[in-house]
Amino acid sequence: MATLPQLQSRLGRLAATLWNFGAEFPVPTLDSYDSGEVGFSFAARLPGVDVPKAATIRIVEIWAPGARELDIVEYDYDFVDYPLNRRRAFHRHSEEHFLRDFGVTVHEHCEEILGRPSCDHYHGIPVDADEAIRRFMIAWGQPGPLGCNHLRCIR
Amino acid sequence: MHKKPFLTPADIAEELDISSTTVMRKIHAGEIPAIVVSERIYRIPAATFELYKAGRLRVAEAAPLGGRKPRPRVGAGEPIPKPAAAPLARRA
Numbered sequence: 367m368a369t370l371p372q373l374q375s376r377l378g379r380l381a382a383t384l385w386n387f388g389a390e391f392p393v394p395t396l397d398s399y400d401s402g403e404v405g406f407s408f409a410a411r412l413p414g415v416d417v418p419k420a421a422t423i424r425i426v427e428i429w430a431p432g433a434r435e436l437d438i439v440e441y442d443y444d445f446v447d448y449p450l451n452r453r454r455a456f457h458r459h460s461e462e463h464f465l466r467d468f469g470v471t472v473h474e475h476c477e478e479i480l481g482r483p484s485c486d487h488y489h490g491i492p493v494d495a496d497e498a499i500r501r502f503m504i505a506w507g508q509p510g511p512l513g514c515n516h517l518r519c520i521r
Numbered sequence: 522m523h524k525k526p527f528l529t530p531a532d533i534a535e536e537l538d539i540s541s542t543t544v545m546r547k548i549h550a551g552e553i554p555a556i557v558v559s560e561r562i563y564r565i566p567a568a569t570f571e572l573y574k575a576g577r578l579r580v581a582e583a584a585p586l587g588g589r590k591p592r593p594r595v596g597a598g599e600p601i602p603k604p605a606a607a608p609l610a611r612r613a
Contacts, residue, residue, distance in 0.1 A: 374583040374584045375581070382580065382581035386569055386578050388569055393584070394584055395584060396587060400591075413526075414566070426595055428592070440595040440596075457599075459596035459599075504558050
């Protein structure tokens with residue numbers, strides 16, 4: 367749960383974290399949507415090797431008004447390391463579907479070879495953007511497997 | 522600019538001519554942002570070190586309000602898995 371000013375602070379902190387790791391992106395804003403929800407969405411380009419293109423991180427969060435404060439209802443934390451040709455992501459969306467059919471609210475993506483996942487969706491545990499960025503940073507530019515084979519495939 | 526994309530605390534200590542202990546103190550104080558790989562392994566992106574040396578590291582500030590925008594379609598284009606079909610019951 368969070369208030370609007372808390373979300374503004376949180377977004378500002380996330381942005382500063384990424385900028386200080388050398389990421390490039392415009393100042394993100396906390397937006398409001400016709401649905402009554404608020405949220406933010408931005409994509410950052412990471413420094414370093416940029417062949418075939420630079421690694422990217424996408425951060426999206428949607429928050430809905432709750433009884434007293436805002437509750438997060440969807441997120442998309444997605445990291446594509448193009449130079450190492452792989453991807454890692456933490457997602458929360460289509461919750462009703464995933465809960466009904468698989469008993470999970472969130473899922474993950476993991477591609478040791480970009481575009482050729484061994485499994486389309488993995489079981490996940492809820493993470494916040496700080497934790498997602500922490501994990502992406504550890505994986506960023508480091509050769510060796512991401513460890514997708516340790517995850518549990520949703521089937 | 523550094524040739525290596527990531528630096529160790531020892532690399533930074535050498536370049537700044539200070540001890541690794543001092544570098545670690547700066548990391549723990551948040552003066553030098555670092556990637557904490559494990560309890561004993563820290564990596565500093567070369568870009569971070571350049572920002573540090575130039576005094577251009579940013580301090581977090583509240584993000585501005587952006588007004589009304591189209592709602593992002595989270596997960597758009599992502600195929601949603603279907604549950605495996607239940608095995609057919611054997612006929613008696």
